[in-house]
Amino acid sequence: MQKTVQKRTLKTRARLIEAADDVIERHGYQALRVEDVVQAAGVAKGTFFAHFRDKDALMEYLIGERLVARFDQVEQGPIPRTAPEIANALQPIHSFMTSERYVFDLIIRYSGAAAITEIGPIARCFERYVRLVAGWLETAKVRKDISPDLLAEGVQAFAIQSMSLKFCALHEAESFSDRLEIYLDAWLTPAA
Amino acid sequence: MQKTVQKRTLKTRARLIEAADDVIERHGYQALRVEDVVQAAGVAKGTFFAHFRDKDALMEYLIGERLVARFDQVEQGPIPRTAPEIANALQPIHSFMTSERYVFDLIIRYSGAAAITEIGPIARCFERYVRLVAGWLETAKVRKDISPDLLAEGVQAFAIQSMSLKFCALHEAESFSDRLEIYLDAWLTPAA
DNA sequence: TTTTATTATTGACCGCGGTCATTTTTCAAC
């Protein structure tokens, strides 16, 4: 029943993550290959999979880590009170999410927790997104006929829509932030 | 410059598609392996890739085909006039999109046209979605302060959000259609 | 019918993610 973790385990894991970070910094997430990571870390391939279920699990960890950092950053900032301010306040988060097509796809894929059993860091960030925005909306100058939670879920839906369109071959006319602002304005402060 | 297409080309392509359909019917999209398809079609592996850029291209074709059929079906029906009616009218489309996690992921991934150069059937369906809904909204009992096009884009955003949540480990309480109805009501007929 | 250029097919081969029986290392008990 007991499962003592040896000291070298943490060291190996740290080396794998460091190696992966290095590869990504130089070539981006898309280009990461497990074989490169294990070679850079100086371990065998099998070792990698003793530490991460699969390649995606490593990616979820790495991307989740940076995503959390962006949330921390956004939570430090002032509380926005209008639709444009909200769009602007969320910008660091959206900017990272759309920094690479691969990143966006993975985030979307993991946004709803891959498996019932375990909820990963990315899915947790999506919960945090709604909580964060709902908190803002309680005191913001927005419609009050529906709950802040529902409003916040809508903000998330529009943000994802805007981000999707950013990678779209069609619809390249408007910029991402312009589009999001239009959506949020219509959603948060309807005129009729 | 001319590029005459031989007769057997069409035959081979048809055999590949038939074989793929067969595999999918028995085991679902997720389980499709190119090796199985070529074996069932009685051709070499290389032949497959002379007909489809990659596995995803076949999937996009097959899924796009069925998606188009659902759109045709929905366009035959009566024109909905309220938020719940709109949610209900779109149900055949949403139902297919969420029939399998693999299908949903692929549709989302191809919704924004994979490459600038070619816009595939799935991306075209997303355009059609907006056109279809915008057409309905022109005569529907909904807010008139923003354009039907913008409203329709919002409907799409909320539909995707609802579908995502369907595959989500968290948020399993509400059903897909209940959630979509709540969103659309708040989006299309705001009270304040 | 033979020739010839073009188009389609083939299958050995590669890359890379992932597995697992085997070996090596760790660390506590003596």
Place this chain on the structure above:
DNA sequence: GTTGAAAAATGACCGCGGTCAATAATAAAA
């Protein structure tokens, strides 16, 4: 120290998507 059992690391191996130089089939020209 020595020993022994659990934990960690290893690397040969597999599955499957995808490539490409070589080959075969086609259809039009001679």
